[in-house]
Amino acid sequence: MFAGLFTALRDEGVPVALDEWLMLHDALERDLHDSTLSGFYLMSRAVLVKDESHYDGFDVAFARYFSGIEPADDAVDDRVWKWLHENPRFLHISEDQRARLDAMREQTDFDELLEKLKEKLESQEEEHHGGSEHIGTGGTSPFGHSGYHPGGIRIGGEGRWRSAVQTAGERRWRELRTDHEIGARDFGVALRKLRSLSTRLGGPATELDVEGTIRETADHAGQLRLSFRRPRRNTVRVLLMLDIGGSMDEHIMLLDRLFTAMHQASHFRDLQVRFFHNCVYDRVYSGPDLHPRRSESTLHLLAQLDPDYKLVMVGDACMAPTELLVPGGAIDYQYMNEEPGAQWLERLEQHFERAAWLNPHPQRWWETIHGAYTLGIVRQIMPMFELSVDGLDRAVGWLMARR
Amino acid sequence: MRHARGPAPGTASLHRVSTPSFRGTSDYIASADLQAAVNVAVSLERPLLVRGEPGTGKTLLAEAVAEALGMRLITWPVKSTTRAQDGLYVYDTVQRLYDSQFGEGDPADVAKYIRLGQLGESFAAGERVVLVIDEVDKADLEFPNDLLWELDRMSFHIPETGETVAANHRPVVIITSNAEKELPDAFLRRCVFHYIAFPDPGQMEQIVRVHHPGVEERLLEAAMEGFYLLRELDGLQKRPSTSELVDWVQALAVGGVDPGKIVDELPFMGVVLKKQADLDIARRHMAVRARRAAMQRER
Ligand SMILES: Nc1ncnc2c1ncn2[C@@H]1O[C@H](COP(=O)(O)OP(=O)(O)OP(=O)(O)O)[C@@H](O)[C@H]1O
Numbered sequence: 068m069f070a071g072l073f074t075a076l077r078d079e080g081v082p083v084a085l086d087e088w089l090m091l092h093d094a095l096e097r098d099l100h101d102s103t104l105s106g107f108y109l110m111s112r113a114v115l116v117k118d119e120s121h122y123d124g125f126d127v128a129f130a131r132y133f134s135g136i137e138p139a140d141d142a143v144d145d146r147v148w149k150w151l152h153e154n155p156r157f158l159h160i161s162e163d164q165r166a167r168l169d170a171m172r173e174q175t176d177f178d179e180l181l182e183k184l185k186e187k188l189e190s191q192e193e194e195h196h197g198g199s200e201h202i203g204t205g206g207t208s209p210f211g212h213s214g215y216h217p218g219g220i221r222i223g224g225e226g227r228w229r230s231a232v233q234t235a236g237e238r239r240w241r242e243l244r245t246d247h248e249i250g251a252r253d254f255g256v257a258l259r260k261l262r263s264l265s266t267r268l269g270g271p272a273t274e275l276d277v278e279g280t281i282r283e284t285a286d287h288a289g290q291l292r293l294s295f296r297r298p299r300r301n302t303v304r305v306l307l308m309l310d311i312g313g314s315m316d317e318h319i320m321l322l323d324r325l326f327t328a329m330h331q332a333s334h335f336r337d338l339q340v341r342f343f344h345n346c347v348y349d350r351v352y353s354g355p356d357l358h359p360r361r362s363e364s365t366l367h368l369l370a371q372l373d374p375d376y377k378l379v380m381v382g383d384a385c386m387a388p389t390e391l392l393v394p395g396g397a398i399d400y401q402y403m404n405e406e407p408g409a410q411w412l413e414r415l416e417q418h419f420e421r422a423a424w425l426n427p428h429p430q431r432w433w434e435t436i437h438g439a440y441t442l443g444i445v446r447q448i449m450p451m452f453e454l455s456v457d458g459l460d461r462a463v464g465w466l467m468a469r470r
Numbered sequence: 471m472r473h474a475r476g477p478a479p480g481t482a483s484l485h486r487v488s489t490p491s492f493r494g495t496s497d498y499i500a501s502a503d504l505q506a507a508v509n510v511a512v513s514l515e516r517p518l519l520v521r522g523e524p525g526t527g528k529t530l531l532a533e534a535v536a537e538a539l540g541m542r543l544i545t546w547p548v549k550s551t552t553r554a555q556d557g558l559y560v561y562d563t564v565q566r567l568y569d570s571q572f573g574e575g576d577p578a579d580v581a582k583y584i585r586l587g588q589l590g591e592s593f594a595a596g597e598r599v600v601l602v603i604d605e606v607d608k609a610d611l612e613f614p615n616d617l618l619w620e621l622d623r624m625s626f627h628i629p630e631t632g633e634t635v636a637a638n639h640r641p642v643v644i645i646t647s648n649a650e651k652e653l654p655d656a657f658l659r660r661c662v663f664h665y666i667a668f669p670d671p672g673q674m675e676q677i678v679r680v681h682h683p684g685v686e687e688r689l690l691e692a693a694m695e696g697f698y699l700l701r702e703l704d705g706l707q708k709r710p711s712t713s714e715l716v717d718w719v720q721a722l723a724v725g726g727v728d729p730g731k732i733v734d735e736l737p738f739m740g741v742v743l744k745k746q747a748d749l750d751i752a753r754r755h756m757a758v759r760a761r762r763a764a765m766q767r768e769r
């Protein structure tokens with residue numbers, strides 16, 4: 068049932084697992100949607116979608132799948148709706164009829180039902196009351212309203228002029244999508260996964276260590292000896308290196324958000340931030356103004372940081388090939404860089420156990436963008452991810468994976 | 471697919487009658503989407519996961535559901551150190567050791583040293599209760615996975631006593647989270663999910679009225695305008711939420727502020743914006759506004 072909706076969701080990149088699909092059918096059988104399409108919309112979204120960034124994809128799929136069946140407002144034959152609305156004729160059915168109808172529900176195929184409805188809407192020439200085949204009020208046809216047909220779909224009635232399909236068509240959740248650039252949401256959430264809890268860090272021992280207590284107590288011939296240990300803390304340390312200035316200016320808002328999120332993610336054991344322009348060479352800067360007075364030797368920095376620091380580079384990796392490949396190619400150095408930029412990047416990558424490069428350009432541009440050549444080289448040195456919520460999520464996954 | 475597993479003929483209507491229905495409470499405004507999600511979760515006996523930015527009423531929802539359905543509420547607040555085991559039961563070895571050491575109590579009676587956690591308590595309760603696992607994203611990533619089995623089966627075993635704690639009435643489980651994508655897929659698949667969007671002005675007005683039934687119309691209108699203005703400022707570290715507006719309206723009313731001046735002067739701004747940096751942003755914005763207004767006047 069609803070195989071078409073399932074496929075439409077897949078096409079929109081909304082992941083739906085088999086358990087969820089079965090849950091939906093369970094809910095349908097219990098009529099939790101109250102036999103209305105808008106009820107079905109809310110119910111199926113609650114059961115199938117587990118992430119608000121997929122709400123929009125769900126809306127698109129829902130509207131596409133059902134709009135063939137329940138036409139959107141302008142496409143609706145207005146007379147049908149109006150007529151349905153103005154002619155509520157209530158139907159009283161006997162217990163006997165009710166039982167028969169409930170039995171019928173067993174055999175109702177929702178897809179078939181909707182197909183039929185679609186045909187009805189197309190073929191209905193004139194208004195129709197009662198009976199059991201056409202759309203109308205007060206009949207036992209599965210269509211229309213105020214009638215009794217379990218498992219049927221209610222259209223119109225109760226002033227429900229706004230249809231579920233229209234609601235879906237409004238795309239109210241578009242802003243919450245995470246697959247394209249970042250909107251109002253920030254990166255904080257993805258960064259929270261950059262954590263690994265452990266007790267081996269410093270700090271007061273405030274947690275009772277039961278095993279230790281037992282061991283100690285046994286060692287002291289049953290005299291109770293309480294043993295405490297340190298609570299678990301995040302062990303993750305991060306070195307964040309940001310490309311600043313030049314072509315990065317257009318991404319300043321994005322960088323700002325990442326930067327803020329990093330700082331707010333106060334759970335890191337340590338966060339080091341350095342700046343560079345286009346590529347890293349002999350020296351890195353501690354301020355975004357790239358002032359030489361506040362710079363330090365890159366080698367010195369590496370000597371101070373353990374390899375377990377997660378290296379996060381942020382930059383568009385688009386530069387002149389000489390900046391990456393030729394000694395002395397650095398863009399704004401007063402002095403000569405002895406080694407090409409690529410060599411410095413390799414050195415960084417080799418020093419740290421885990422490194423990732425975040426690129427503010429969407430991945431789909433990487434092959435064709437102006438600067439694609441150097442981007443391609445950098446990408447071979449370090450795994451590159453686009454600076455979107457999804458990309459950051461993947462980067463964090465990579466950074467946390469065991470080697 | 472045919473309704474092969476459907477209820478027996480004639481029971482469908484019974485189902486409809488017996489399905490409890492949540493519509494919000496006199497103190498809690500629930501959107502139609504949220505109502506639907508709660509009712510689906512309650513009927514399917516699945517955990518309801520609610521996500522939304524801070525202050526969107528996630529914790530309060532659990533209270534409202536308990537109130538509306540007439541069930542007892544059990545709250546399990548999650549911290550960064552919370553482990554799944556804590557919710558099942560705690561075996562107080564220390565007390566037992568003390569007792570055996572100093573001869574008090576009966577250390578042979580292990581059951582005496584078993585204390586049920588909130589999840590355990592919600593299983594053991596004689597009736598259906600509401601259990602809220604609040605701020606699940608605070609804990610380890612492993613935390614939700616560790617709860618899968620117990621939430622599915624609604625039972626667990628206590629090896630120390632050989633006892634099994636099983637729910638006669640599956641509790642209504644509400645799980646709240648601030649963050650997106652924090653939870654493992656296996657866990658998500660078992661939940662009904664709802665994202666509480668930040669209230670639009672219409673809903674917000676209703677919410678404020680719930681808290682301040684007698685609020686002056688002009689004051690409410692102006693406070694709403696000022697609030698959304700502040701909330702939309704660029705670069706805020708912490709965007710103000712519902713509770714800040716509720717408090718602000720209170721402050722404005724008590725302070726006897728002239729509603730005509732609220733939007734221009736934004737009095738008691740510290741009630742809305744809590745961070746110094748955010749206050750600076752707002753003041754800069756006000757200064758710019760004032761300068762523009764002055765220029766307009768000159769022209
Ligand atoms: N729908 C609502 N109806 C009535 N009051 C609400 C509603 N939503 C929010 N509020 C108000 O906002 C306050 C904050 O709500 P609550 O603590 O439940 O938010 P929360 O989502 O749990 O936030 P946090 O993520 O910070 O824990 C409530 O005490 C209440 O005053």
Ligand SMILES: [Mg+2]
Nearest residue numbers: 528529530604
């Ligand atoms: Mg809360």
